[in-house]
Amino acid sequence: MIVLVIGGGWSGIAAAMGLAAGGCEVVVVEERPYLGGRARSFIDRESGDEIDNGQHVMMGCYHDVLRMVRELGTEHLLERQRALRVAFVDTAGRHDVLDASRLPGRAGVAAGLLGLRGIGFRSRLAGLRLALRISRGTATGKGLTCADFLRHHDQPHDIVTRFWEPIVLATLNAPLEQASADLLIEVMRLAFLGTTEDSQLLIPTAGLSALLAPFNEWIGGKGGSVQISTSIDNLLIRNGVVESALLSNGTELPVDAVVSTIPLRALERLLRASGYGESAPPPSDMSPIVSVYLWYKRQWMPYDFAAALGTTVQWVFDKRRIRPGLVALTVSAGYGIVTERSDDIISMCDRDLRAMFPELSGIELHRGVVIKEKMATPLLSPQADALRVGCKTTIARNLFFAGDWTQTRLPATLEGAARSGFNAADAVLRLGRGSRHTHQ
Ligand SMILES: Cc1cc2nc3c(=O)[nH]c(=O)nc-3n(C[C@H](O)[C@H](O)[C@H](O)COP(=O)(O)OP(=O)(O)OC[C@H]3O[C@@H](n4cnc5c(N)ncnc54)[C@H](O)[C@@H]3O)c2cc1C
8 A cells, every 4th residue: 555645744754654564655755855844953054063943842741752763763862851840940030940759640740839939839729729620630621721721720820920821831832811721731631640751851862853863764664765855736636535646846656545744734735736725624823933042152051941930031941962051942932022133032032041040140142043933833722723623534535634733632742743643644554454345
């Protein structure tokens, strides 16, 4: 069975791995000159350092991502925390650490939350009560935004701004007023209220592209192939079946099934070109992420990473493994700064860091790079989340969708992408088994 996978991001690679493991002959076609899509690394020309298109963090509950990196032999490039441990730093230089290492599983996270001294005691108790309700399944988010959900559960201002908001921004890439509460609940259940392993943070120690580097060889060993710098421009669909695909290099590829893993807007274009524009899934707004790399003259960062409170910068990561003094900053849902000039963003980030970290005093900033991903992830409001479609399509019975935007019940993340890819691969394999039975 020849299966075309359109797109070589994490969802496409997961789909290809699931399909190849199931015995299919897989052809992955990616329009850019590299794999990895929105999670990739590249060499910064001036420093020669390998940096990502934006810092990515994974968690122990990323079971499908871990399945991929284990199979590709790159799991050792993810540094796993012993237990969830997150530092919070504000502009008054106050440091607070959520340390879940004292007890196992959700009890550890609960103890860590109670230990946050920057949040009033009553607020911590309110947070704990809500976490408990989420864990027991008695707090439901049906149709609410995170802001309404937190108000409904009487969460005081300090725990909202110093705990819930950093989690929502980091995991849902959306402001509290827009993010879907159902997704926050799922993140809390899977990541923070599960086992100790599930709540551990995993931080890549190499460039993101290194995680997927063995894929070409892996798929080749299973009889598959990858074509980069080539796009799929048209699908030839007859009687509810995709028969072949037209590649930008002019070739026509006959297929038994197709998994499209491309983002919604690209999919809409492809379906329009194929005569099925009206059947495209509903469009969704996109949310930006602004990432900033700052090269300081020497090493100073006191934590591996920290959440920044009350600043435009939201997270700071120490990149000393790449170069001492290098830090990566992220601003999720960065609508306010995505249109600003890069020089202004660099100065603002430098000011934010100096307000938070006295360690920076007297250390010169050598250089900065700003990466603006304007379409980083779909903005999953309650309405947009409800409109997400699954992997099956009404367009053709052998055409399936995957990608972080499809309905996985997860936020638009690497794990959502990986899960969607494996789901689509399973659906293709079921189709293959079904048609074999019909032919017997
Ligand atoms: C800056 C940033 C930070 C992030 N941080 C995190 C994080 O910390 N943790 C986390 O879990 N997630 C994070 N994410 C989200 C995560 O990167 C994405 O959810 C995930 O990479 C999406 O993968 P995908 O395969 O669904 O889509 P994509 O990566 O977009 O892959 C789709 C591929 O299809 C290709 N394509 C498009 N059209 C065609 C065509 N016609 N023919 C052939 N190929 C085509 C594209 O070039 C692309 O490579 C972040 C994203 C960004 C941008």
